[in-house]
Every structure is written in C-alpha cells, then in structure tokens.
C-alpha cells in the first residue's frame with residue numbers, strides 16, 4: 001500500500017472517548033502535525049471565565065475568542081469547569097465561525113494533518129481522506145475521565161463525572177450549529193473494551209485501509 005502524499009485525518013467523538021489519545025498517536029505514526037480543536041473552545045471558555053464574561057451571552061463569548069492564542073498551553077484548560085463552559089459556548093454560531101479559519105488552515109498544511117474534535121469530518125475537513133468516529137460507552141468514558149482527574153489530585157465522584165459526561169453528550173449532539181454526529185464516510189471505532197494501545201493499532205489499520213493500493 002502506498003501512503004498518500006497528502007493525508008488529512010479527521011477524528012471525532014464524544015467527551016473522553018479517547019479520540020485525543022488516538023489522534024496524537026496517529027500524528028506520531030504518520031509523521032503529521034496534530035491539532036486538538038477542543039483546546040480552542042476551552043481557551044475561549046477560560047478567557048471568558050478569567051475576564052468575568054457571561055457564558056449565556058453569545059456576544060461576550062465572541063469577544064473572548066480574541067484571547068485564544070495566549071491560553072492554549074494553560075494548565076487550567078483541562079479543568080471540568082472550563083470543559084463545561086466550553087461545551088456551552090461552542091453552541092454559539094459566532095464562536096464556531098471565529099474559530100473556523102484557524103482549523104481549516106491547519107488541515108490544509110502541505111502533507112496533511114490530524115485534527116480531533118466534534119465537527120472535523122462534517123465541517124472543518126469534510127474532504128479528509130480518513131475519518132474516524134471514536135466512541136465508548138458513557139460509563140467507560142466516565143471511568144476514564146475519573147481516573148484522569150483523580151490522578152491529577154482533583155477530588156471528584158464517579159457519579160458526578162458520569163452525570164457531566166451525559167450532559168456534555170446531550171449538548172454536543174443536540175445543538176443546531178455543527179452537532180456531534182458520525183460524518184458521512186466516517187469509520188466507527190468503539191474503544192469501550194480496548195486498551196489505548198489496542199485502540200491506536202485499530203485506528204492505524206482503519207486509516208491505512210483508505211490508502212490506494214499500489215499497482216505491482
């Protein structure tokens with residue numbers, strides 16, 4: 001199989017499904033730059049939080065988009081508070097439009113790129129060569145998020161994490177602007193019963209299945 005010269009890989013899926021781990025691994029495997037697009041929405045949320053803007057105001061959230069670049073490496077991006085606000089402000093069409101060009105430019109790099117998020121295969125890079133929709137049961141995703149948060153020393157309860165995961169799924173899947181759906185042509189990867197290494201190996205296999213066969 002010949003590896004295509006331009007390889008854009010779109011990885012979408014719900015919260016804590018493991019899409020970021022897979023997308024990062026695909027980037028390393030295929031030598032492609034990777035963008036976690038959730039960070040952009042989290043940065044808008046963090047900017048809003050620090051400035052004291054109202055997450056209920058689309059106008060305030062749009063203003064917060066100006067501050068994204070300086071916040072992308074901030075450790076507070078990972079907090080559940082920021083993630084919750086991100087899932088609210090990401091429903092605003094004005095916020096999605098403000099972040100669109102940056103993501104499309106990343107996807108258009110020579111050679112290709114890997115992007116993960118909620119609307120990569122539907123809106124950002126609908127022409128991507130390989131599209132994956134990564135999922136896992138809400139209970140398994142809650143366990144993974146719980147383990148991640150507790151290992152960072154954050155005191156959380158598993159039940160609360162599950163409630164949060166379900167609320168996030170509901171908001172991300174039912175908003176009118178770029179809802180989370182399996183894109184046309186996206187290959188489903190359910191990682192519920194897989195280790196992270198098994199999930200990456202399967203993702204690599206699925207991406208390689210889209211390569212053109214080389215004539216011998």
Ligand SMILES: Nc1ncnc2c1ncn2[C@@H]1O[C@H](COP(=O)(O)OP(=O)(O)OP(=O)(O)O)[C@@H](O)[C@H]1O
Pocket residue numbers: 013014015016017018019020021022038144145147148191194195196197199
């Ligand atoms: N197959 C797996 N089995 C167990 N744990 C996993 C697996 N895949 C990822 N994880 C762990 O689950 C947590 C969430 O994974 P990851 O950050 O990749 O998910 P995500 O879908 O990108 O999350 P989000 O975008 O909502 O932040 C991480 O701690 C990661 O190490």
Ligand SMILES: Nc1ccn([C@@H]2O[C@H](COP(=O)(O)O)[C@@H](O)[C@H]2O)c(=O)n1
Pocket residue numbers: 015016037038039041042083086087088090091116117118119120168172
């Ligand atoms: N392409 C994307 C990426 C993310 N979002 C929203 O941001 C929230 C945080 O994302 P994480 O992947 O870091 O959990 C998420 O809940 C989505 O609402 C988005 O809309 N589109």
